Amino acid sequence: MDMTDPAQMTPITAFALVGVLGVGAQWIAWRLRIPGIVLMLGVGLLVGPVLGIFNPQRDIGPIVAPMISIAVAIILFEGGLTLNYRSLRDAARGVVRLVVIGAPIGWVLSALALHWIAGLSWPSSAVFGGLMIVTGPTVIAPLLRHARLKRRPAAFLQWEAIVNDPVGAMVAVLALQVVLVLEADATRAQAMRDLGIGILAATLLGLLAAKLITWAFSRAKVPEYMKVPVLFVVLLAVFALADFGLHESGLLAVTIMGLWIANAGLASFTELRRFKEHATLLLVSGVFILMGAGMSLETLGRLDWRAGLFILVVILLVRPATVLISLAFGDVPWKERLLVAFTGPRGVVMVAVAGLFGDRLVAQGIEDAVLIAPLSFALVLVTVIVHGFGLTPLARLLGATATGTPGVLIVGGSPWSVAFGEVLQKLELPVLIADTNHGHLRGVRSAGLPHYFGDILSEAAEHNLDFVAYHQVIAITDNDAYNTLVCTDFGHKYGREYVFQPNRVRQESRRHELPATLGGRILRGNMSYYEHNHLVAIGWKFRVTKLTEEFSLADWRQKNPEALPMAAYDGKGGLHVFEEGPELAVPPGNRLVALYPPEPPGQGAGRAVQPPESPQAEQGERH
Numbered sequence: 001m002d003m004t005d006p007a008q009m010t011p012i013t014a015f016a017l018v019g020v021l022g023v024g025a026q027w028i029a030w031r032l033r034i035p036g037i038v039l040m041l042g043v044g045l046l047v048g049p050v051l052g053i054f055n056p057q058r059d060i061g062p063i064v065a066p067m068i069s070i071a072v073a074i075i076l077f078e079g080g081l082t083l084n085y086r087s088l089r090d091a092a093r094g095v096v097r098l099v100v101i102g103a104p105i106g107w108v109l110s111a112l113a114l115h116w117i118a119g120l121s122w123p124s125s126a127v128f129g130g131l132m133i134v135t136g137p138t139v140i141a142p143l144l145r146h147a148r149l150k151r152r153p154a155a156f157l158q159w160e161a162i163v164n165d166p167v168g169a170m171v172a173v174l175a176l177q178v179v180l181v182l183e184a185d186a187t188r189a190q191a192m193r194d195l196g197i198g199i200l201a202a203t204l205l206g207l208l209a210a211k212l213i214t215w216a217f218s219r220a221k222v223p224e225y226m227k228v229p230v231l232f233v234v235l236l237a238v239f240a241l242a243d244f245g246l247h248e249s250g251l252l253a254v255t256i257m258g259l260w261i262a263n264a265g266l267a268s269f270t271e272l273r274r275f276k277e278h279a280t281l282l283l284v285s286g287v288f289i290l291m292g293a294g295m296s297l298e299t300l301g302r303l304d305w306r307a308g309l310f311i312l313v314v315i316l317l318v319r320p321a322t323v324l325i326s327l328a329f330g331d332v333p334w335k336e337r338l339l340v341a342f343t344g345p346r347g348v349v350m351v352a353v354a355g356l357f358g359d360r361l362v363a364q365g366i367e368d369a370v371l372i373a374p375l376s377f378a379l380v381l382v383t384v385i386v387h388g389f390g391l392t393p394l395a396r397l398l399g400a401t402a403t404g405t406p407g408v409l410i411v412g413g414s415p416w417s418v419a420f421g422e423v424l425q426k427l428e429l430p431v432l433i434a435d436t437n438h439g440h441l442r443g444v445r446s447a448g449l450p451h452y453f454g455d456i457l458s459e460a461a462e463h464n465l466d467f468v469a470y471h472q473v474i475a476i477t478d479n480d481a482y483n484t485l486v487c488t489d490f491g492h493k494y495g496r497e498y499v500f501q502p503n504r505v506r507q508e509s510r511r512h513e514l515p516a517t518l519g520g521r522i523l524r525g526n527m528s529y530y531e532h533n534h535l536v537a538i539g540w541k542f543r544v545t546k547l548t549e550e551f552s553l554a555d556w557r558q559k560n561p562e563a564l565p566m567a568a569y570d571g572k573g574g575l576h577v578f579e580e581g582p583e584l585a586v587p588p589g590n591r592l593v594a595l596y597p598p599e600p601p602g603q604g605a606g607r608a609v610q611p612p613e614s615p616q617a618e619q620g621e622r623h
Helices: 011-032 036-050 064-081 089-100 102-118 122-131 137-147 151-184 188-218 224-245 249-262 269-293 305-326 334-341 348-363 367-397 415-426 439-446 459-464 480-494 529-537 553-559
Strands: 407-411 431-435 451-453 470-475 499-501 541-546 564-569 575-577 591-596
Touching (some): 064 151, 137 151, 137 367, 151 249, 151 334, 305 334, 348 367, 415 439
Antiparallel strands (some): 541 591, 564 575, 564 591
8 A cells, every 4th residue: 555645545444434435325315215326326426536535446456346246246146035936926927028038139229229329339339238138136126125116016127137137247248258259260169168168057056056055054054153154155155166167157156046045945044135135235335335436537538428328228218128029918017017118227237347348358459348337337327316216206107106105014903903994094094904813804804904814924925915015013913922023023124113012911920021122112002912902992992183283292182181192194104103102292284193082971072083084184173
């Protein structure tokens, strides 16, 4: 390191800066409710080429490229872990069409656009066109979480991104090998043979490693605390071995490995996947910061108006034509086709591989290949911004979102659940009541509430219910241990601040008490399941009151000292269920959902009004 350069930071400082910027950008994006990838790219550009604070090549050194390659391999492997075949269901045919038909069509159309619009030579267009097949799992996953799409279009985009990433890399490798053979006047047969052997070896290596992992894990050959480290080591070894035989074939090997493990039925699969998700979140953050900071203004300055026109054609013509031709004469609804057709953000795999392949082509004397790296970065930047901000409105316009307002999932078909569900339904909030006992759902069915008969934690529920439509869970069954298990499981999916359960029944012996670190938040009132349902049984009712500037929460408390506030609804962001403990703060304009005691005869006028027949809750009384 050159200590005479005051602008250069130590590698340790650089690593810390990448972590802080990446995770910090994601947190700020979550708070502002904007796509995190847009903010991460913007932050990378700001601290890199704009302000010159951070330069990955200068501050970290030559290990930046290998770091990004390994990070991409881990991201693709984790993506493969999410692709359970059962999650495809009715989207299977569409996904196959997008991969088998869409990949070659996308390659050809992209190469034509690169040559005739961007002005690249045919060799550069053929190589870069293969890379443009990919749509970027590092980008799609955050967008899907933000947009809350329905199950099938989400499956289309997720599977296409994961599967097409290694396919696009292999197509680019194929095109590169052909170009290098033509430029070097070597035997084409030998080059094609080497390429085929490399792809076959990567496929077999990924399958062999996956089978070895599933055999060792399922037969307790590896202790529980070592499973994640062993998985990481095997993953890195598979990627390195495959990449050594044929460059970029490691992506294919680790994706196949992840797919196999995801469908192997391992008992410890959930724990493995959760850890991988956490690692992937950090890696995605770091990769986008490095990618933005590593781009120079000089490189971007090589682009002209033809580059802008090229990106416009890719977004408005190439991507839609690829998808619509692939899904033509199929059973996919046209609205879902349009959504997928106009959603094609590119990701870090394209940028990482494009820079490397561009350098190789330049070394072979193809001078215009120097434009591949800036073109790829510009395409990623524009598509991330366009689709990051445009996917949610487009999905709403086409009716492809799971729900307008996120709802509440209630586990347990008790009288309390029915009463609470009816109030939520009158507020036009999505609600679903699930129970494993068919008899417990009798009252739910009589009330006309949506319900699910079965275990909410089962694999069948995972594949048959659209959990995206809900963002809060209330587990209120007569089994405290099951309530705790449900809240613990869904706490990872929705966040622990959005899962609730009644207070656990105190046991005489401590050996029966459950750890306080498990489960969700305790519902307001600090009552057990039996106490909640006892109140409903003796006549307590859920009612809704609208708070205003003239009738505040303090006024409501004074008017209804015995009532128990349970939740508030602001009309747009979903229900806010109250937990036990903190002082309530409900601003004017919210509708307060509370449990009221039975009204004494002749005194009904002194209490808050019943929920009216119309969706709008009646305004509370004024002084």
